[in-house]
Amino acid sequence: MADDALVERPVQVALARSVTRLPVGEGWWYEPKFDGHRIVLFRDPDEVVLQSRTGRIVTSAWPDLAAAGLALAPGTVLDGEAVIWNEGALDFAAVQARAASAVARARLLSLQLPATYAVWDLLAHPELGDVRPRPYLERRALLLEVLADVGPPLQAVPATNDRDLALRWYEVLQAQNIEGVVAKRADGAYRSGRSWHKIRHSETVDAEVVGYTGNATHPRTAVVRLPDGGRAQSQALTAPLSRRLALHIAASGPGRRARTDDGERYTTTGDGLVLEVLAGTTRHAVVTVVRAR
Structure with missing residues (x-):
């Protein structure tokens, strides 16, 4: 196999955009x-x-x-x-x-x-x-x-x-x-970005972590940047999420003190960690975290 045929790391993965119903018509394939x-x-x-x-x-x-x-x-x-x-x-x-x-x-x-x-x-x-x-x-x-x-x-x-x-x-x-369920076009190439469609039982949005509350080695909550640009605090993190955030904090280096849109104090951290939060909670001061990406 020629070197120019290799797939280099890191791969920018293909993603799916949320829809309210599965697409209809010829040429669609579906996967759980x-x-x-x-x-x-x-x-x-x-x-x-x-x-x-x-x-x-x-x-x-x-x-x-x-x-x-x-x-x-x-x-x-x-x-x-x-x-x-x-x-x-x-x-x-x-x-x-x-x-x-x-x-x-x-x-x-x-x-x-x-x-x-x-x-x-x-x-x-x-x-x-x-x-x-x-x-x-x-x-x-x-x-x-x-x-x-x-x-x-x-x-x-x-x-x-x-x-x-x-x-x-x-x-x-x-x-x-x-x-x-995820829907894909039969003739579709694999490309980065949201070229697939998905329907889910619980809709979520991606929110980038910008900070945390609590100790750097045991963060209590995450502060995230929402898709509309606002900042909100998460509910208390589960132990696995807290450990994942602690690893990110350690890799990011020292942060500074800041406040959320609602005036809550937190410590900033570097970019790169994305949390999936329930879409229905993002209009409130506290969001519900589903997972770390």
């Missing part, structure tokens, strides 16, 4: 939307490297997935979601705990609740190189070929062009904590 952490998997010649949605290297948090990825041919690059099944349903709290853990604890957690990699796209093929410009259906066929002899925990997500079946997924799979 899994509730986990976005991961791009690179099978390098001698190792597997895992990248988060924001471009961070997160291999150490997912040792089970990194080990499983060694079964892939070098030159393969996949896009999907790291998820954890627990008693028949997706356990997002377990995903958050894993993502916020140090190396030794991540290994222990991987033995207690192993992760699954729900794969929905192929970005690079071991023989064909970068396949992102190719149509979705062609990439999908290549993905199934690449994963055919690999098996769990690397698994392709289901896909259908039957909208009625996709709507049944939307209703029935909610009991397993499947978030919703």
